Amino acid sequence: MRTALVYHEEMTAARLLWEDPECEIERPERLTAALERLQQGGLEQRCLQLAAREASEAELGLVHSPEYVSLLRGTQALGTEELRALSGQYDAVYFHPNTFHCARLAVGAALQLVDAVLTGAAHNGLALVRPPGHHSQRAAANGFCVFNNVAIAAKHAQQKHGLQRILIVDWDVHHGQGIQYIFEDDPSVLYFSWHRYEHGCFWPYLQESDADAVGLGQGRGFTVNLPWNQVGMGNADYMAAFLHVLLPVAFEFDPELVLVSAGFDSAVGDPEGQMQATPECFAHLTQLLQVLAGGRVCAVLEGGYHLESLSQSVCMVVKALLGDPAPPLSGSMVPRHSALESIQSVRAAQAPHWTSLQQQGPARLLNPSTCSPEGRRPSVSPGGPGFKAAEAQGSAVPRSLLDQLHLYPTPPARTAAALTAQDAALVLPPDVLRPEGSAPQEETRAWARLHEALAQDTAFIALGKVLHLLNGILDGQVSSGIATTPAAAATLEVAIRHGLSHRAQRVLCVAVGQLDRPPDLASDGRNLWLNIRGKEAAALSMFHVSVPLPGTTGGFLSCILALVLPLAYGFQPDLVLVALGPAHGLQDPQAALLAALLRGPAGGRVLVLVEQRKTQREREHKRGVGEGEAGSRRAGSPMRGWIPGLRDHDLGRRQTPNRLSHPGAQHCDFWGPVSRRFFSRADKFLSSAALTEQSSSEKATSQPGQGLEHPRPERGA
Numbered sequence: 001m002r003t004a005l006v007y008h009e010e011m012t013a014a015r016l017l018w019e020d021p022e023c024e025i026e027r028p029e030r031l032t033a034a035l036e037r038l039q040q041g042g043l044e045q046r047c048l049q050l051a052a053r054e055a056s057e058a059e060l061g062l063v064h065s066p067e068y069v070s071l072l073r074g075t076q077a078l079g080t081e082e083l084r085a086l087s088g089q090y091d092a093v094y095f096h097p098n099t100f101h102c103a104r105l106a107v108g109a110a111l112q113l114v115d116a117v118l119t120g121a122a123h124n125g126l127a128l129v130r131p132p133g134h135h136s137q138r139a140a141a142n143g144f145c146v147f148n149n150v151a152i153a154a155k156h157a158q159q160k161h162g163l164q165r166i167l168i169v170d171w172d173v174h175h176g177q178g179i180q181y182i183f184e185d186d187p188s189v190l191y192f193s194w195h196r197y198e199h200g201c202f203w204p205y206l207q208e209s210d211a212d213a214v215g216l217g218q219g220r221g222f223t224v225n226l227p228w229n230q231v232g233m234g235n236a237d238y239m240a241a242f243l244h245v246l247l248p249v250a251f252e253f254d255p256e257l258v259l260v261s262a263g264f265d266s267a268v269g270d271p272e273g274q275m276q277a278t279p280e281c282f283a284h285l286t287q288l289l290q291v292l293a294g295g296r297v298c299a300v301l302e303g304g305y306h307l308e309s310l311s312q313s314v315c316m317v318v319k320a321l322l323g324d325p326a327p328p329l330s331g332s333m334v335p336r337h338s339a340l341e342s343i344q345s346v347r348a349a350q351a352p353h354w355t356s357l358q359q360q361g362p363a364r365l366l367n368p369s370t371c372s373p374e375g376r377r378p379s380v381s382p383g384g385p386g387f388k389a390a391e392a393q394g395s396a397v398p399r400s401l402l403d404q405l406h407l408y409p410t411p412p413a414r415t416a417a418a419l420t421a422q423d424a425a426l427v428l429p430p431d432v433l434r435p436e437g438s439a440p441q442e443e444t445r446a447w448a449r450l451h452e453a454l455a456q457d458t459a460f461i462a463l464g465k466v467l468h469l470l471n472g473i474l475d476g477q478v479s480s481g482i483a484t485t486p487a488a489a490a491t492l493e494v495a496i497r498h499g500l501s502h503r504a505q506r507v508l509c510v511a512v513g514q515l516d517r518p519p520d521l522a523s524d525g526r527n528l529w530l531n532i533r534g535k536e537a538a539a540l541s542m543f544h545v546s547v548p549l550p551g552t553t554g555g556f557l558s559c560i561l562a563l564v565l566p567l568a569y570g571f572q573p574d575l576v577l578v579a580l581g582p583a584h585g586l587q588d589p590q591a592a593l594l595a596a597l598l599r600g601p602a603g604g605r606v607l608v609l610v611e612q613r614k615t616q617r618e619r620e621h622k623r624g625v626g627e628g629e630a631g632s633r634r635a636g637s638p639m640r641g642w643i644p645g646l647r648d649h650d651l652g653r654r655q656t657p658n659r660l661s662h663p664g665a666q667h668c669d670f671w672g673p674v675s676r677r678f679f680s681r682a683d684k685f686l687s688s689a690a691l692t693e694q695s696s697s698e699k700a701t702s703q704p705g706q707g708l709e710h711p712r713p714e715r716g717a
């Protein structure tokens, strides 16, 4: 299955016919520029290309009133002056004789995309449309939007495909108040929007765009608004919003489909948004969403008015949908103070509705929001020096050696598996490479001298295969890999040393279970050791962090989202080694989720080492234990769930959408018994990291001397 790209040239046939500075940015070139860039990048050709159809009037009626649809039908016959007069009845809208046709194609494109994904013809996809949709209401055009493309697509997915839970992620820089109104009392559609708000001083100037608008009646908690009160939000802020707000809620909601109101006016250079996030950020946001709903992600274009920034961002989304590794994020990964305030205010407003937000968040330490000009970054304008400067700033960040060498190509194979003889009979998915090779005897023997355990037969053979796999990853032949070994600890140490001596500037190790940090590993900042095992959260050094096993703290996901990923993104590793050692305690879906999410900060370069199970009996016993969890295992390989980056569709569809990719919100133990103490400590850790840029008075509130206090490891050393 593949990535669908839905488009129709005729959507360029409507344009502004008179002078109007507010509306002139919504131009046909938005579509042609994006499409051209997709073609140049060879991306369009990799997609399942679908020509958009017009939506029927019945389909428009899923959201809009018959009178409004009739009014729009009538615009086809109007002259310019009549069109202009009618346009003036709405806020920031223009009509053209072709508007009705284009708007029906835009809705139709969204519906085709949803149909393709929900029938299995495609795995995910993007609809390139105009006019946009998210401001449009039951009986009103608004903000360049005529019909609400995404809202109609959601209703369609419910009515035609029987879906019960749909997540709408609106990353356009404006508040999609149209979508909010349509679903505000409906608990079956979770609407998340971040938007430029500036304490209500930005269009559309609505109080109901603020964080305390959480939905009405049965729908309370199913509207999640994250208002940005300053311009200049960047990669760190957007990633923090996903990790600390959207993803916890989304996992708990457990959607069957993710619709993205994909506006790119939230990207650097856009005249409307005045934000700083780079196009690469949208690849990461897309990747994060792909762990939801079994990867069923349908993105539909909304805004985005800087043609260059828009085109690059569109390419990044399509690359991510295709499964390519995401380029590293430039700039500091420390969120801004104002961003943390916004994140905290929405967490507080939503906490009554979501268990996953009930742990006190890092930003609780911050004071209530005030419109302070400090920390404000210079804004950028399209094509102007600001945009150039922002771009230059990005490229001034020293790229890792690996990324310089490979210039982010797509590795020929996504995942390779090196298995020991005992596991060799396992049936792997068709796209997983089974490399025959081993590292040269000499090389393997040299490394094996490091540990007695590696001299033993199976361990030695496994080491040769691991080294071969690692070389494949470091050379860009494969993206990620998995290997079994009877000596995980020793093999991991070799992998770290080998990685650091071959191209990798920084290696992140996520060691789960009983695996000790090799004592004589250099503390030069090139290795960050994260052990998920300890009884207590502890930062033993800046580059040696220990957190409790998920089983003892509950909240495996909280641990991953609030701690592991922020650390990983801050560290910017060239390679991630995940080791599942003795007593790792992870279920397959948890391990799969961990591996999939760690692709993000590492350019996709993840190697998973699994301590081989010793006997057949032990193996069967272990399998038996996990059997109670419905849907999490199917016949065949118990390794399957551990393949990093492996998507549901590679294994065929299941009845319940996303039980494999994560344990699912309905399982009561999902968030586990929350250890308040752990979270308060982890939060201090995070807040101290997040607040390194803040003033000393704010720092004082983070209670130094208690719990974890140390700065986040910065790039380099």
Ligand code: Q9C
Pocket: 022, 092, 132, 133, 134, 135, 143, 144, 145, 172, 174, 203, 263, 265, 272, 302, 303, 304
């Ligand atoms: N300078 C979309 O992005 N004008 N619509 C705001 C503030 C209206 C945006 C004026 C912007 C509408 C889909």
Ligand code: ZN
Pocket: 172, 173, 174, 263, 265, 302, 303, 304
């Ligand atoms: Zn917008």
